[in-house]
Amino acid sequence: MIPRKVQNGAAGARRLVPLLFGAALICLSLIISRCVASNEWDITPPDSMQTEKNSIDEPWTCHEKAVNSVAFSPDARILASGNDHGIVLWDLTSMKTLGEPLVGHHGVVWSVVFSPDGKILASGGADGTVILWDMANLKTMGEPMNGHEGWAECVSFSPDGRILASCGADGRIILWDVAGMKPIGTPLYGHNEPVKGVAFSQNGRMLASCGVDGNVILWDIETMKQIGEALTGHKMWVESVAFSPDDKVVASGSDDGTIILWDVAGRKPVGKPLIGHKGAVEGVVFSPDGKTLASCSMDKTVILWNIRDRNPIGEPLRGHTESVEGIAFSPDGRLLASGSEDASIILWDVASQKPATAPLIVNKGD
DSSP states (O other): OOOOOOOSHHHHHHHHGGGSOHHHHHHHHHHHHHHOOSGGGOOOOOTTSOSOOSBTTSOBOOOSSOEEEEEEOTTSSEEEEEESSOEEEEETTTTEEOSSOBOOSSSOEEEEEEOTTSSEEEEEETTSEEEEEETTTTEESSSOEEOOSSOEEEEEEOTTSSEEEEEETTSOEEEEETTTTEEOSSOBOOOSSOEEEEEEOTTSSEEEEEETTSEEEEEETTTTEEOSSOEEOOSSOEEEEEEOTTSSEEEEEETTSEEEEEETTTTEESSSOEEOOSSOEEEEEEOTTSSEEEEEETTSEEEEEETTTTEESSSOEEOOSSOEEEEEEOTTSSEEEEEETTSOEEEEETTTTEEOOSBOOOOTTO
16 A cells, blocks of 8 residues: 555544554554654644634634534534544524533544444544533433444444444454443444444444444345455545435445445446546545435545536535645535544535624634
């Protein structure tokens, strides 16, 4: 695999891990991601960056450092964002932060996701742990769940909320019993390098995973076995996977700058790869109605794709000044949240493809 130029900050350090040898160097990269001591690795926003905004047509800048992931609660009242020092919850009614940041991980929070009933928030971090948060009291549910060696890269709930899947730099995929907060069986091994993303099918019967090996793998949840051979087609790391609402298609976004739509039944690409980004594709997500796919990239943009004709809808959405690391549709599909290494979140109105215009005031102390 040919390494490419990495971005600054913790996400850049994370990309070096597969190129290093041994657990000791993985730990060194973790230290780099937390210390970011030199100018090259400094991802603190410039002093000129305002932390108070009058409206949400400008990026939210309460975060001190990179925003790595975003997730809407099922009732659309809260937006969770994982960043380089914790988890920030946003009240989407008042457009203000909800309490203090949730701090439980030692280091960067890479992924956040709400349970289907909205009662639990799960997070995966650079410390290798997975944490369940009780949204009723905004506190951790028991102790952090340990099972990964190295980063816990991505977390995903099953549709019934009973199972949580996590993947990491150790190449493992762990299925967790949410009620018991314990692993179900043994880890799933199919990727021979770090696993970057996991996503459940809407019927809960399958899990899709992707990784640094450039492959996409489908898993049978009941048997905990790999379904057929890995899906190959990308030329570089695969960063993100997502099932369509009807479970007929899996989308994968890669560092090669392309998105492949996979026919689940036929286990082959649906037409040619989607090409529109000028950098690595960091995230892909389907709209609730399945008609639109959103993608985000290191090229600082977000693209909306029409699934029917497989073409971009309008021009790329521009507003971030650094790599866009995470995206999420609101439950009704009207809003799209994007989180970036520029320490901001933008809420996009999907219909107009412009930032939402509802008022927002963020105090420096939030």
